[in-house]
Amino acid sequence: xxxxxxxxxxxxxxxxxxxxxxxQLDFSSLVDEFxxxxxxxxxxxxxxxxxxxxxxxxxxxxxxxxxxxxKKESAVKLKELASLYDTTLKAFKNGDSKMxxxxxxxxxxxxxxxxxxxxxxxxxxxxxxxxKGKDNGKSFKYIMSKNEELLKLSNGLVEAYESSNxxxxxxxxxxxxxxxxxxxxxxxxxxxxxxxxxxxxxDKSFSPKLLKTIKLFDDSLKAxxxxxxxxxxxxxTNEKIAKQLNVVSKMWSELxxxxxxxxxxxxxxxxxxxxxxxxxxxxxxMVQLSETEVEY
Numbered sequence: 001x002x003x004x005x006x007x008x009x010x011x012x013x014x015x016x017x018x019x020x021x022x023x024q025l026d027f028s029s030l031v032d033e034f035x036x037x038x039x040x041x042x043x044x045x046x047x048x049x050x051x052x053x054x055x056x057x058x059x060x061x062x063x064x065x066x067x068x069x070x071k072k073e074s075a076v077k078l079k080e081l082a083s084l085y086d087t088t089l090k091a092f093k094n095g096d097s098k099m100x101x102x103x104x105x106x107x108x109x110x111x112x113x114x115x116x117x118x119x120x121x122x123x124x125x126x127x128x129x130x131x132k133g134k135d136n137g138k139s140f141k142y143i144m145s146k147n148e149e150l151l152k153l154s155n156g157l158v159e160a161y162e163s164s165n166x167x168x169x170x171x172x173x174x175x176x177x178x179x180x181x182x183x184x185x186x187x188x189x190x191x192x193x194x195x196x197x198x199x200x201x202x203d204k205s206f207s208p209k210l211l212k213t214i215k216l217f218d219d220s221l222k223a224x225x226x227x228x229x230x231x232x233x234x235x236x237t238n239e240k241i242a243k244q245l246n247v248v249s250k251m252w253s254e255l256x257x258x259x260x261x262x263x264x265x266x267x268x269x270x271x272x273x274x275x276x277x278x279x280x281x282x283x284x285x286m287v288q289l290s291e292t293e294v295e296y
Contacts, residue, residue, distance in 0.1 A: 038172055042179050042291045043100045044161050047088055049183025049287070051154045053280070054085045056190035059147040062130055063197040066140055069273060079131040082124055089116060092157070106164045112157045119150050144198075151187070158183070170232070177232045178296055181220050182287045185248075186280055188217040192259055193276040200269065207262075214259050221245070221252060224286075238295050244286045251279050 058081050064074040088099070093113050095103030104110050123146055126139035162176050195210040222228075225245050227235035236242045255275060258268050290296065 038167070038175075039291075040100070040102060041161065041165055042176065044092075044102070045158060045176060045179045046183055046287055046291045047099065047101065048092065048154070048158045048161055049180060050186065051085060051088055052151055052158065052184065053187040053190055054081050055147055055151040055154055056187050056194055057081055057280075058085070058127060059143055060190050060194040060197065062127070062140060062143045063194060063201070064273075065130060067197065067201065069197075075131050075133065078127060082127045082131070086120070086124060089113070089120060093117075106160070109157065109160045109164060112153070112160045116150070116153045116157060119146070119153055123147075123150055147194075151191075155184075171234075174232045174234050175290070175296060178224065178234075178290045179287065181231065181233065182224060182283070182290045185217060185220055185224075185283045186287060188213055188220075189276055189280040189283060192217065193272060196259060196264075196269075196272060200264075210259065214256065217252070218256065221249060225249065234296055236296060238289075238293050241286065241289050241293060241296060244282070244289055248279070248282050248286060251275070251282060255279060 058078055061074040061078040061081070065071050065078070088101075090096075091099050091101040092104055093110070095101055104113060123143070126135075126142045129135045129139040130143070158180055162180055165173065165176055167173065192210060192213040195206045195213060198206045199210065223231055223233050225236055225242075227233055236245055255272065258264060258272050261268065264272070
């Protein structure tokens, strides 16, 4: 049976720490169990990372509705995303076999879920008002003032899941970091579009925030491609992953100048509005590969 380089390292690691305890231990079984736990954690980090993205995607749609940009479609999508966020949040707390999420037992994870639930309770009501066209302006203001707090709490859950990893194996820690950072890229596609739309509304205070978001996306993409020792990210050598990162990179090279431009034409804004979700889609494919591919 073919054994991957990563699995071979794990066999050596486990066998060296258990040698002498028993010479009849099934090392392969131990490694399989270890990797199953790792796969569950990668899945959970992926999905909790997706929650980060949803906070910004919903906020972006709220602005589009307010600006009368694809208003009907945005309202329908907003309702769909709110339902997904709610369902996933409940799955983290109670477990959901269909989603591949185990019931939360880690103390820090549970504490973070409770914080998110509290924030989400009122946030979701305002989202519902906007989706139903019942906002008198108060719900819009609430979402604009609170969406980054929900983002911060959602990010805290990702970090809590990543920190719950008890493995000291560098490759294992590196892969979890990759899933986290790649997942964060999904969120940044929506955050920078939200900030661009707020600038379109005339709120110039978002200009430095937008530039910061653009830089983080750009720097993180380079790290995912070339590796970054400081972030515990190895260079992408997997053919599928490297190819997908190239797809993202090419799309980003087209969109980056439009996001950076101080004043965009109507045609350029139309490109941003139509292609930001395509960039999100391609980045999501990259996240799925980073979760499921054996080697990075």
